[in-house]
Amino acid sequence: MQTQSIIPSGRACGAEVRGVDLAALDAATVSTLQQAVLEHLVVVVRGRPLADPQLLALGRAFGEIEPPGMSVIGKPYIDAYPEILVISNLMSDGQPLGNLGAGEAVWHTDMSYRSRPCTIAILHALEVPPAGGNTYFANQYLAYDTLPAALKARLDGRMLIHDETYNSAGQLRKGFAAVTDPREAPGAQHRVFRTHPQTGRKALYLGRRRNAYIIGLSLTESEQLLDQLWAHASRPELVWGHEWRTGDTLIWDNRCVIHRRDAFDPQARRMMHRVQIRGEIPR
Template sequence: MSTLDLAIRILPASETVGAIVTGVDLSQRLHPGTIQILKDALARHLVLVYRDQDLAPDDLVRYSRQFGELDPAPLSEWGRQCLPGHEEIYLISNIIENGRPIGALGAGESEWHSDMNFEKVPPFGSCLYGVEVPKDGGNTGFISAFAAYERLPDDLKAFIEDLSLKHDATTNSGGALRKGHVAPTDLTVSPGEIHPLVKVDPETGRKALFLGRRRYAYVMDLPIADSEALLDELWYHVTELTPSWHHRWRVCDLVQWDNRWTMHRRDPFPGDQRRLMYRTQIRGTTA
């Protein structure tokens, strides 16, 4: 461990998810020992917050790549909205230029979800960097998928143990249709990848609830009415009974999360207040 590593402090933000990291400058090339400390912290806390990080786009990309290969910016309702010259930096913004938004998701609420769960191999995680933040709203909330599962009643755990969920591929977390898609009319044949409702962390053996997002989801092999009732019950446990932690943004904050074992949401904010975020997405390696 280097002398610089000794300056790192990791303070839990809540009992179930999140930690504030101080004593590290992500604009610099980090010692391998420092990177391992941060990887261990992410595995333990699932979400890490770094305040006051003055990052150029190349700094954000370099840090993110310490955790894996990066995906290009995903398709939104306006196509692929990335930072010019950086296809791996996804713009999330409500700013309008030349009659169209420069980034995705606007100023509305983004409901609880995990990212790109409709893919065969969802992403490992993401880093989100605050370039411009609104004065009011726009906070990002997180839930541990481990905590969500562990708080379910035993009979419900037993019932969902071997069930699988089809994750809708047609809409984004803001509820807008993705480019080239139409709203499903029959959930049994709608597009989306199928994943177990209960996932197991191969490193710890802990079980997690893998819901992805609510809209157009379907529990395989159940009548649609039964699928809807079960999902309503599970989502009630997640959104009403599972502890969450919300991050209040400042300019130059970087928030990193493990997408495999968390869910997140965004509060709405006034549309006349600018918000510009840079996001990188770290490619997953296993389903």
């Protein structure tokens, strides 16, 4: 049995977990992963291929699996495993085999448009392009900690609309109509600051920029303030980036990070499978 170790990235978040077998989970491995995610917010296990049942078992080790958001084709991509969301640019007979395509996926929090956003997200790489497609994470504990006191006071208790119509690649979700006025966007309303139920720390909680609206402000004031908050939340000193290899698995705490993805050559192949864990109402 390999010795388990955790290698911090040296950045504001992120660590590599070594010596664990995600395909043969035991209590010690699950405990190591859970504690590493709480401490480092996002962890990677390198080069350990997982079959879909093994990915689902890994997800269930963290809690109840949350069904994915609506795909761009209006149904699950994998009929045998509807809990798995496919992230891919590949096509078959003119139909996408996964969400997001090959373009950039902008900074966002997963599924914040739901009243109970997912807590943990797990993304596994089946195929990766030779360049591009890297994923970046920004620590939102530190984003909150470093906000000016006057801005914290101004936003304390404020609610934010989290739009459901578009995904992070700008694709309109199946069954939704385009929205041009953020005040009319469908989606959950959450506090701008949320408190992590396990660590007790506060984090900036913005969801995604498009069609967001801070309730109670004028639209112009909300737009200006959100631009300011997003610039603050994604500062380079808060960010760690992951360059993918086949078989990598990323696990992150969706309550206290935002993430984005680089674009890549649309002629290259990228295939990722993801599960996410059912969450609580943000407080």
